[in-house]
Amino acid sequence: MSLLSESELQQVADAINRVERHTDAELVTVLAAQADDYRYIPLLWASLLALLLPGAVVFFSGWLSAWQLLLVQWLTFIVLALIFRIDALTSRLIPRSVRHWRACNLARRQFIELNLHHTEAGTGMLIFVSEAERYVEILVDRGISSRIDDSVWQSVVAAFTEDVRNGQVLEGFLTCIETCGSLLKQHVPATHERNELPNHLVVLP
Structure with missing residues (x-):
């Protein structure tokens, strides 16, 4: 800049x-x-992936119970939200x-x-x-x-x-x-x- x-x-x-x-x-x-x-963009991506990725695991393997799925979704959201705050990644997430x-x-x-x-x-x-x-x-x-x-x-x-x-x-x-x-x-x-x-x-x- x-x-x-x-x-x-x-x-x-x-x-x-x-x-x-x-x-x-x-x-x-x-x-x-x-x-x-653009603070909302990383949160949107984290939310979307937190919903889709654990759900895909359940769909294909079926080894997660309902409460485990919810826990994994929350953990996935938190981790991705923190990772996506990195400037180099944030700029790539914004269309x-x-x-x-x-x-x-x-x-x-x-x-x-x-x-x-x-x-x-x-x-x-x-x-x-x-x-x-x-x-x-x-x-x-x-x-x-x-x-x-x-x-x-x-x-x-x-x-x-x-x-x-x-x-x-x-x-x-x-x-x-x-x-x-x-x-x-x-x-x-x-x-x-x-x-x-x-x-x-x-x-x-």
């Missing part, structure tokens, strides 16, 4: 400042270390769809909580990264989506996602901001000076 230094955070803020000089868009960047702690679903939800919550839907001309734009999930998303308000088709951002997101996978989070942010800035300058040019939202990178633990 990378941790951006103060100087790197300043580079992101400076990049946003440069972009916003030429567009009415309000850019906000968010970096989350992780979208969820990619679940990780991306949690990151997607967090991105949308941040869009609302940071008031990106309340800008003067509906020109809020969120560049969101959840590092543990290797998830990148760009969300824009109506003032931008009415001028730039959402499909345009797909290649930008794909390139940024690859940077995150390679541990190049800072480089990804700077490239993404610059690319978005070029598009915004062309389609949502500056009409007057304003700065409604903070330009620093919001870092979530």
Whole structure:
């Protein structure tokens, strides 16, 4: 997990400042270390296996009594729950769809909580990264989506996602901001000076 230094955070803020000089868009960047702690996932797996494995033994051998089966199930659950708490194993137990679903939800919550839907001309734009999930998303308000088709951002997101996978989070942010800035300058040019939202990178633990 990378941790951006103060100087790197300043580079992101400076990049946003440069972009916003030429567009009415309000850019906000968010970096989350992780979208969820997923504590329930190991418990779900432990519960499922504790039900199935001892039951399978009884089915094929029939040597466990009812109370023995219950005891084995509880022991199996406890052991697996402890084993699955190991980070290296936990990450493998979480389906990619679940990780991306949690990151997607967090991105949308941040869009609302940071008031990106309340800008003067509906020109809020969120560049969101959840590092543990290797998830990148760009969300824009109506003032931008009415001028730039959402499909345009797909290649930008794909390139940024690859940077995150390679541990190049800072480089990804700077490239993404610059690319978005070029598009915004062309389609949502500056009409007057304003700065409604903070330009620093919001870092979530």
